[in-house]
Amino acid sequence: MAIEVSINGSAAPGARYVTWAPSPCSARLQAGAGATSPITVTLRNKPSASGGTVVFYSKATAAPANTLSLTLTVGTPVSFFVAGEFGKASVSDGDVALQILNGTTVLSETPLMVRIRKNANTLTPGERDRFVAAFAQLNNKGAGRFVDFRNIHTQAGKPEAHGAPGFLPWHRAFMLDLERELQAIDPSVALPYWRFDQKAPALFTLDFLGSSNSNGTVQFSPTNPLQFWATDGTPGIIRRPLFNVASEPAQNVLTEAQTLALGNKFTLFRGMEGNPHGFAHTSFGGSISQIPTAAKDPLFFLLHANVDRLWAKWQKKFGRFNTTLAAAFDSNAATGGNRIGHNLSDTMWPWNGVTGTPRPPTAPGGPMADSPSARAPGLKPKVQDLFDYQGAVAATSWLGFDYDDIPFA
């Protein structure tokens, strides 16, 4: 008996990545030798000593369960939902297997991954090594696709991304675009975050994002491929910490609790662009401390993953996923009162390809990278497409990422 399993609407292996949000799945009993119909089957995790764990839902709004019974008839797909069990993320690709059993007989086994953005300080050596290898490949000694990411975040692009309400949605899109490019190289990679209000001794090491010498030039171990990192034709990374990276958080940054206490309205919360965001950047000398050069340092993306995590955590705390709520965004935005690119219905540069005043003169990189598992936010995302990242308001809005400390809404 053969059973075809689809995850995230596809039977392709590239779609077999789930988060804490329920992913739409189906099982179809295929015609052929031994196929008797109907049959009752049970879905469960393949017992495993380590790795991720998934839970099952009969429908997206149902309670999660460790097993699920389905009745299959030949040729007809039966839908169900799968999500990672909160707190039990994968550590490698395919370390979870969805088993379908008839009695005690295993009819099918589908490997998948609970792919979650994690605190960089807690990654396993394997997760760390895969991440730096994918990032080094994206950079490709300065000649790779990373050039576009470096060229997007410049002084010319500043008005699209900073100093206005779209700061958080724009950077969420920027992180997602980069993460999807990394996943095109190695689908097991999720963008880790640098929790800058805590010490992160495992991050600033020779084997991970490097250790700065007294001159502020970042050193790597001989096995770390980031030693070949180059931007603007120059090899290496310049980053001079103004705090002790082994024992202190970034300099003068608000804590997570202080950030979440900025207010329950977006207009208040977006003050975090100054502190902690700006102060995390400027806790260093070197590239990361200024807009025109910040994206030359791979740390930029881990810093912004944390900025995004803080927004996600704030959204969860106050229920701010739905853009129809005035408090979820800037109140001017619904009427188009903000600068272009910062209103809910505006498309975002550079993914929209629009150039010339008031947009920047060029739009590096083309449209948003697509994903084999998530359909949103589309190739030319609008500001409003970046809010419901878990698909809690509308399942079609799911962006395909989650954080290790924020459960499904």
Added chain:
Amino acid sequence: MSMKKTGKTATKKRPAAAKKASAATASGAKAKTAGGGSRGDKEQIRALSSMSGDICEDAKKLQSVLDMIKDASAPLPVRMAALQTMLAASFSAANFDACRPDFLAALRSVVADPELEIRQRVLGILSREHDGYAQQVLLDGLREPAKALLPPEKALQLLSYDIHTEAYPVARQIIQNPPNPAAKLEAMRLLAADAASAPVFEKILRNKREPEDVRQLSASALHGLDPQKLQEHARKIVLDKSEGDQLRATSLTAITQFAKHPDMIKDSALQKRVDELRTGEGSAALKRVSRRFLAKFSR
């Protein structure tokens, strides 16, 4: 003036203020700038950390922060915090462009500050802004070390943010006659953007008398300028039993990360050598990257 002479002058005749500031840095300026100082200083720093968002909307507030940056008699942690506030505002303030000229002018006024930490931070900020004045100051200091406001390795590093060909001759001279090992490495980094320098890096990479870190950086530079050439050299280094572990690990990392898959599958000599390295007496790093190579390229 020969670079050897320049290098000696650089260490002997640096301004007294620069020497004093260097000593402060060596004795732990990081801790000092990260929040040391009196209770009053800490309160000032706390106040500064909350004012980046609207700094450009209040002329008095802006001026007071710029004055703190310029006040050489103010405690260093407070001045550093004032710099941080302005830089944080450059990320977040909608109208930062309006106060940017005043900020840059304030920075230019303190490039020769008695505190090395301030000079270094300020010249760094200006260099990232591609500020012509700062670039000229840095170049002048490299050409005439008596005028240098920063150590040569820092000046070279900052010039790499916006490479102009006028920096190349002085960088080449420093590679020939470096005032210190760090300056040589930074000169090499700067020249890595110069396609004409590929033979220099190839020569250094081949020279077993050069220190391993110098040869490692040559490998990185050559990888950007002539990837095919680097792959050839990397292969030779991995096969050469007289090479050090660190350079072999770097070379094998370059191959594992960037070489073409079919070429590696067919290269039985390399496969055999890497298999030996995997189980041999080499360093843990060399064994680790050997395992990675074999996992990726095993037949």
